[in-house]
Amino acid sequence: MVWPEKNALSLDASEKQSIGAGVFRLCDGCGQTLDAAALAAAFEVCPECGQHHRLSAEGWRRLMLDGGELSAWDAHLMPGDPLRFSDGKGYKDRVRAAQRKSGSDEAVEIGRGRIAGRAIGYGAFVFDFMGGSMGSVVGEKIARLFERAGEEELPVVLLSASGGARMQEGILSLMQMAKCVAALERFRKKRLPFVSVLRHPTTGGVAASFAFLGDVNIAEPKALIGFAGPRVIENTIRQTLPQGFQRAEFLLDHGMVDAILSRREMKEHIAALLGHLADGARRRA
Template sequence: MGKSERKASQRLLKIWSKCEGCQNLLDITQLKSNLRVCVECDYHWRMPSRERIASLVEEWSPINEHVTSSDALNFHDQQPYALRLKQTQMRTNLPEAVLTGIGRLEDRKVALGVMDFDFMGGSMGSAVGEKITRLIELSISQSLPLILVSASGGARMQEGVLSLMQMAKISSALERFHQHRLLYISVLTSPTTGGVMASFAMLGDLILAEPKATVGFAGKRVIEQTIKEELPKNFQSSEYLLQHGFLDLIVHRSQLKSTLYQIIRWHHRR
């Protein structure tokens, strides 16, 4: 493929994209206006964190944007971790794999954290753990309902045990949060896996998920080899988890904002 052909192909990708659900070509502009839900088959595409925030709250005030990961372990694989972080920040225009802040959901003030899978697979490193913990602590100090929207492949391997420590750190903060009898709503999007799934994603007072989201801790083959049993093909889907009591509700993306608002209103009426 020549240079001119590659440029033409790149321009085409900015206009059209193939749906993973039905394989139809979709107009990107139309897809974005429909909250990145396929108009043909209702497939929920991954949603960038800033678009997600705009779809849920008004008057957004970000916090702790300066909190970013560092290469504490001097990790080198195919390239230095510090270099990969810098390149990812430039490519995504994001400081880290989670954005946190305070927003207004209709007439309610809420604390909101939204993960972004495009930033190193939404992996949970030390900065992600610190930002979510600080958001929880701010929620406590201001008595705000907390909403965390997960999208993650799990822990960030480049930070080793520092990444794994974030599971306990956030879980401890959530325990303090629950002691204040505040409301925490966890929203699972595709995928939500690994350490995120094993910690704060499943610790909500209410756990919601998008349709057909991939949700689970480890891969199917690993689990089957561990428990020596064959698992259903769809056992890591939000529908399967709802049927077996792990979720409270599956919510279409177009209904998520109104559903969150109704839950918060009901909670404050108790």
């Protein structure tokens, strides 16, 4: 028996490939079909409706830092497994999977960069790494960011995006909240500016510690920001929350953040803010 050759019509569903895979993206806001390369070039901001999609750590460096260049600090710090935690899968295995997925060793990167020629201490959460959760290494890096920036007399720009404390490290994770705030308070004594950028989402222990303590707190449009999510709060207090509760626009209306900025204007405005804050600090000194 002679078998017929396979052609496009004889392929089953498992063998078919989508011609547009990786070429087009659907906007989460307006549902428009967008050119994936053009969306990436626009730092994941929809040109039709302004929806901000998740931006990688590398994308944030390109957006915020001159030349996209970051001189990393304390990159040698790696997560351990102090509690030998397992929830059906070992914590070490979850960390390795997160490292492969995100391309980062941990859920935050810190270092020295420049914004419009001004040297800064820079930090950015990597949400693709276990939801940007804060464990011992993340807390240590944030504390060292403030400490080293203070020593080098640099302002700090920190971009948060986190689901909160990392449950696999238990109380050791929760301890990072106090440690980071203590380091920030020591940094404040240097009279150096701290600009906090709250991305989507900024929740849990990160929101409850340093994320709201900037000299200026800036949010992305429609970002979810708060300690617990709206559904958790509604189930706890058994009340219906106001429309848009814990979104950036709601927080701006109630004085919890100072400004909402699109990514496309963020670097320019932060550069101007750092100039004003640095000049004011020099006059007060």
